[in-house]
Amino acid sequence: MKDLKTGAKLHPAAQMYATEHADGKLSRREFLTRTTALGVSAAAAYGLIGLPAPAQAQEAKVGGKIRVAMEVKGTKDPRLADWPQIANVYRGWLEYLIQYNNDGTFEGRLLESWEVNEDATQYTLKVRPGVTWNNGEPFTADDVVRNFARWTDGNVEGNAMASRFPGLVDEATKTLRDGAVVKVDDMTVQLNLTAPDIAVVPNLADYPAAVVHSSFKDGEDPATNPIGTGPYVPQEVSVGQKAVLVRAPNHTWWGGTAPLDEIHYIDFGTDPAAMVALFSSDEVDANYESVGEFIDILDGMGLVKEEVVTASTIVVRMNSSSDLYKDKAVRSAIQLAVDPKVVLELGYNNLGATGENHHMFPIHPEYPELPKQTINPAGLMPALEAAGLKDAEFEVISLDDGWEAATTAAVQAQLKDAGMNIKHTVMPGSTFWNDWQKYPFSSTTWNHRPLAVQNMSLAYTSTGSWNETSMANPEFDALMTQALAIADADKRRELAAKMGTILQEEGYIINPFSRSLFSHHKEGFAGLGHHPSFEHHHYKWSVA
Amino acid sequence: MGLFVLRRLGVMLLTALALTFVVFYLTNLQPNLEKLARTEGSVRMTDEAVQAWIEQNGHSGSVFARYGQWLGVVPGWTYTDEKGDTRGRCFAIGQDPATAPRFCGLFQGNWGFSTFFKKPVAASLGEKLAATGWLMLAVMLVMVPTSLFLGVLSGMREGSVIDRTLSTFSIASTATPEYVSGVILVALLATAATGISPILADYGLLEPNKTLFLASATSAMDDITFWNFTLPVMTIALYGIGYIARMTRASMTEVMTQQYIRTARLKGVPFRTVVMRHALRNALIAPFTVIMLQFPWLLNGVVIVESLFNYKGFGWTLVQAASNNDIPLLLACSVVAVVVVLLTQLISDIGYVFLNPRIRLA
Numbered sequence: 036m037k038d039l040k041t042g043a044k045l046h047p048a049a050q051m052y053a054t055e056h057a058d059g060k061l062s063r064r065e066f067l068t069r070t071t072a073l074g075v076s077a078a079a080a081y082g083l084i085g086l087p088a089p090a091q092a093q094e095a096k097v098g099g100k101i102r103v104a105m106e107v108k109g110t111k112d113p114r115l116a117d118w119p120q121i122a123n124v125y126r127g128w129l130e131y132l133i134q135y136n137n138d139g140t141f142e143g144r145l146l147e148s149w150e151v152n153e154d155a156t157q158y159t160l161k162v163r164p165g166v167t168w169n170n171g172e173p174f175t176a177d178d179v180v181r182n183f184a185r186w187t188d189g190n191v192e193g194n195a196m197a198s199r200f201p202g203l204v205d206e207a208t209k210t211l212r213d214g215a216v217v218k219v220d221d222m223t224v225q226l227n228l229t230a231p232d233i234a235v236v237p238n239l240a241d242y243p244a245a246v247v248h249s250s251f252k253d254g255e256d257p258a259t260n261p262i263g264t265g266p267y268v269p270q271e272v273s274v275g276q277k278a279v280l281v282r283a284p285n286h287t288w289w290g291g292t293a294p295l296d297e298i299h300y301i302d303f304g305t306d307p308a309a310m311v312a313l314f315s316s317d318e319v320d321a322n323y324e325s326v327g328e329f330i331d332i333l334d335g336m337g338l339v340k341e342e343v344v345t346a347s348t349i350v351v352r353m354n355s356s357s358d359l360y361k362d363k364a365v366r367s368a369i370q371l372a373v374d375p376k377v378v379l380e381l382g383y384n385n386l387g388a389t390g391e392n393h394h395m396f397p398i399h400p401e402y403p404e405l406p407k408q409t410i411n412p413a414g415l416m417p418a419l420e421a422a423g424l425k426d427a428e429f430e431v432i433s434l435d436d437g438w439e440a441a442t443t444a445a446v447q448a449q450l451k452d453a454g455m456n457i458k459h460t461v462m463p464g465s466t467f468w469n470d471w472q473k474y475p476f477s478s479t480t481w482n483h484r485p486l487a488v489q490n491m492s493l494a495y496t497s498t499g500s501w502n503e504t505s506m507a508n509p510e511f512d513a514l515m516t517q518a519l520a521i522a523d524a525d526k527r528r529e530l531a532a533k534m535g536t537i538l539q540e541e542g543y544i545i546n547p548f549s550r551s552l553f554s555h556h557k558e559g560f561a562g563l564g565h566h567p568s569f570e571h572h573h574y575k576w577s578v579a
Numbered sequence: 580m581g582l583f584v585l586r587r588l589g590v591m592l593l594t595a596l597a598l599t600f601v602v603f604y605l606t607n608l609q610p611n612l613e614k615l616a617r618t619e620g621s622v623r624m625t626d627e628a629v630q631a632w633i634e635q636n637g638h639s640g641s642v643f644a645r646y647g648q649w650l651g652v653v654p655g656w657t658y659t660d661e662k663g664d665t666r667g668r669c670f671a672i673g674q675d676p677a678t679a680p681r682f683c684g685l686f687q688g689n690w691g692f693s694t695f696f697k698k699p700v701a702a703s704l705g706e707k708l709a710a711t712g713w714l715m716l717a718v719m720l721v722m723v724p725t726s727l728f729l730g731v732l733s734g735m736r737e738g739s740v741i742d743r744t745l746s747t748f749s750i751a752s753t754a755t756p757e758y759v760s761g762v763i764l765v766a767l768l769a770t771a772a773t774g775i776s777p778i779l780a781d782y783g784l785l786e787p788n789k790t791l792f793l794a795s796a797t798s799a800m801d802d803i804t805f806w807n808f809t810l811p812v813m814t815i816a817l818y819g820i821g822y823i824a825r826m827t828r829a830s831m832t833e834v835m836t837q838q839y840i841r842t843a844r845l846k847g848v849p850f851r852t853v854v855m856r857h858a859l860r861n862a863l864i865a866p867f868t869v870i871m872l873q874f875p876w877l878l879n880g881v882v883i884v885e886s887l888f889n890y891k892g893f894g895w896t897l898v899q900a901a902s903n904n905d906i907p908l909l910l911a912c913s914v915v916a917v918v919v920v921l922l923t924q925l926i927s928d929i930g931y932v933f934l935n936p937r938i939r940l941a
Binding site: 313 | 662795889
C-alpha cells in the first residue's frame with residue numbers, strides 16, 4: 036500500500052481497538068472503520084490485528100474501456116453536488132483528501148496521513164508529496180487551506196459542506212474562522228476546532244468534498260475547465276446523454292497508471308427493466324445499481340453481482356407540525372403497528388436486514404444493542420381513539436417507483452390492517468423532493484453514512500438541517516452534542532443507546548430495514564466492487 | 580403571392596411572441612422557480628436559501644422586465660455577492676462584467692443558456708433538432724409512399740375485398756396510439772424472452788444480436804442502423820400510415836365517381852391508365868395537405884416515441900426542459916414549434932396552388 040505510515044505516532048485508542056478486536060468485541064469491519072478514522076493507515080490497521088493488508092490482486096492490465104449505465108446529471112460546483120452520480124463524473128479529475136473504501140476503511144488520498152488529538156479538537160493533516168495538478172502545478176498545503184475556505188462558506192445557497200465543519204466556522208460571517216485552518220508548512224495543515232468533532236474525517240471523504248484547483252471559479256461547472264489531480268479528464272459531458280472520461284494528457288498521476296483508457300457513462304433513464312434489455316443487447320458493461328426483482332433476473336443472465344451491506348435505509352417518518360402526529364402516543368402506536376420483517380420482505384425482497392426504528396445499524400461503530408421493541412398492531416386503534424383520531428383520514432406519501440413505493444405500501448397495508456383509515460399517495464421525483472421535509476407522513480431514503488451520529492445529528496436534532504420530523508427533544512440534542520465530541524466509539528455507544536431509546540420512544544420514525552446494495556457487470560472486468568455511498572473509484576477498475 | 584408570404588411571416592412572428600410570453604409567464608410562476616432553484620442549487624436547500632437563490636439569479640422583479648431581458652430589449656440582470664464577485668445574464672462566471680454587453684436576448688441572437696444541458700440553448704437545441712430531423716425523415720420516407728399506395732389501392736374500387744381489407748388495417752393502425760403500438764412492437768420484436776426473437780434465435784438466424792431489433796434507440800444518436808432505428812420509425816409511421824391512407828382513400832373514391840372518369844372509362848381507356856393519368860393527380864390534393872399537417876404533428880408524436888425508445892431528440896428535450904423548468908430551453912422549443920407549424924402550412928398553401936390551378940393566392 037502506498038500510504039503506509041512510517042514513524043508517525045499511533046493514536047492511543049487504536050491499540051485499544053486492536054485488543055478489543057482480539058477479544059472478539061469488535062468485528063474486523065468495525066475495527067477498520069474506527070482505527071482508520073483516527074488516522075491509522077489501512078495497512079497499519081491490518082497490521083495491528085495481525086492480518087496482511089489485502090494486496091491489489093495482480094498488476095491490473097492497462098487499457099480498455101467500460102460503458103456504465105448511469106444517469107448523467109449536469110456537473111456542478113462540487114460543494115453544491117446533491118447526487119452521487121454528479122460526483123462520479125467529476126471524480127475522474129477531482130480527487131479527495133480522504134477516501135472511504137467499501138470495506139469500511141478510510142484511506143488518505145491527497146493526504147498522506149492525519150493525526151487526531153485525544154478530544155478530537157485538533158487535526159494535523161499531512162499533504163501527500165509528489166501530487167501535481169494536471170496543469171503541472173504541485174499540490175500543496177495552500178490548496179488544502181483554500182478548499183476548506185470554500186467548504187465552510189455558509190453564504191452560498193445549497194453548499195452541502197457548509198454545515199459539516201461547525202468547529203471551523205466563524206458564526207458571525209458564516210465563513211472560515213481566522214486561525215481555524217493553519218498552514219504549518221508546505222506539506223502540513225492544522226485544523227483547530229472550537230468544539231470536538233469526530234465527523235471531520237468522514238466529511239472530508241463525502242462526495243461534495245472534492246478538491247478543486249485555485250483557478251476554479253465559485254459556481255462554475257467543473258467540466259468546463261477540468262483542472263484536477265486525478266488520472267482522467269472529461270472528453271464530453273452531455274447532460275441526460277453521456278459523459279466520457281479519458282486519460283489526462285501530459286499528466287503524471289501520483290497513483291501511477293490508472294488501468295482503463297476510457298470510461299463511458301451512458302444515460303438510459305432510470306427504468307430498471309431497460310437495464311435487462313441493455314445488458315442482453317450488449318449496450319452496457321456495468322450498471323449503477325440493481326434493484327428489487329431485477330437482481331435475480333440479472334443474476335440469471337450470467338452477470339457478475341457486486342454486493343455491499345450498508346446503512347442505507349428508508350425512514351417512513353411522521354412530522355409533528357401536523358396536527359395528526361403531534362401526539363407522542365399516536366406516533367408510538369403507529370410505529371409499533373408496523374412489523375419490520377414484513378416490510379423488508381414485501382418492500383425489498385429480503386435484500387437487507389431489519390432495522391430497529393432508531394436509524395442505527397450494526398455496521399456503525401457505535402451501534403448499541405437495545406431491548407427489542409414489541410410489535411403491537413392491536414394497540415393502534417385504542418391510541419387513535421384516545422387522541423380523537425378514530426375517523427381521521429391519514430395519508431402516507433412516497434416516491435412513485437421502485438422499492439420506495441413498495442416499502443411505503445407495505446407500511447400502509449399494515450396500518451390499514453390494524454384499522455387505520457390511511458391511503459398511500461405517490462409522487463414523481465420531480466415534485467416529491469420539492470417539499471420532502473414538510474409532508475405530514477412520508478418516506479425518505481437515507482444514504483449510508485459511516486458513523487451513526489452523522490445521520491442522527493442531521494435528521495433528529497432540533498437544529499439539524501435535514502430534520503424532517505420537526506422533532507425537538509432537548510435531551511436528545513444535549514446527548515448528541517456530547518456524542519459528537521467522543522472519538523472513542525465505545526464511550527459514544529452509551530450515549531448512542533440513550534439517543535436510540537429516545538428516538539424509539541418519540542415514535543417519529545418507522546425505520547424498517549437497512550439495505551444491501553447491488554450492481555452488476557459483465558465478466559471480464561475487475562475492481563468494480565459496489566460502494567456503500569455509490570462512489571465510483573475509477574482507478575480501481577480494469578479489464579481483467 | 581409575395582404579399583401573402585409576407586403576411587404569413589408576420590402572423591408567424593406575432594404567434595411566436597404571444598406563445599413565448601405565455602410559456603414564459605407559466606414557467607415563471609413561483610412554484611416553478613422554486614423547482615428550478617432546487618435543481619440548480621441543491622435539492623436539499625432550505626426555503627430561505629431558495630428565495631435568496633431566486634433573487635440572486637435574476638428571477639425576481641417584474642415578469643415583463645424578465646421577458647424583455649429574454650427578448651433583448653431590457654438590460655440583462657447582474658448580481659454582486661458579498662465577496663464582490665459579479666454574475667449576470669450576459670457574461671459567464673469569471674468573465675469581467677465590464678466587457679459584457681448590456682443587452683443579450685433574442686434580438687442580439689442570444690437564445691440564452693440552458694440550465695438543464697449546461698450549454699447555450701442554440702447549440703444544444705440544434706443538435707437535438709438534427710436528431711429528430713433524421714427520425715422524421717425516416718418516418719416520412721416510410722409513411723408517405725406506403726400510405727398513398729394503400730389509400731389509392733383501396734380507393735380505386737370502393738367496397739371491393741382489397742378496399743375492405745386495407746381499410747380495416749388502416750383503421751386499426753390509426754386507432755392504436757404510439758405508446759401502445761411501441762410497447763407491442765418491443766414485446767414482439769425486440770426482447771430476447773418473448774415474441775419472435777427467441778424463435779429466430781433458436782434457428783441461429785440472429786447472431787450475434789439476440790434480438791431482431793433493438794428496443795433502445797440511444798445508439799442511433801451516433802450511428803443509425805436498421806437494427807436500432809426500425810422500431811421507433813415503425814411506431815410513429817404506423818399511426819400516420821393508417822390516417823393518411825384513410826384520407827387518400829376518401830379522396831380517391833370521390834374522384835372515381837366524377838363524370839370525367841366515367842367518360843374516360845366509356846371511351847374505352849384501360850382502368851390502369853384512368854387511375855394513373857386522370858384520377859391520381861386530383862386525388863392527391865387532399866392528402867398533400869394532410870401530409871404537410873403531419874410535420875407539426877410529428878413534432879408532438881416524437882415526445883412519446885423518443886421517451887419510449889430513449890432517443891435524445893426534440894421530443895425528449897421538451898420533456899426534460901419541462902420537468903426541469905428550463906426556461907430558456909422551453910421558450911426556444913415553443914419558437915421552434917410555432918415556426919414548424921406555420922412554415923409547413925405556408926408550404927402546404929403554396930403547394931396547393933400548383934396541384935389545383937383553380938385556386939389562387941390573394
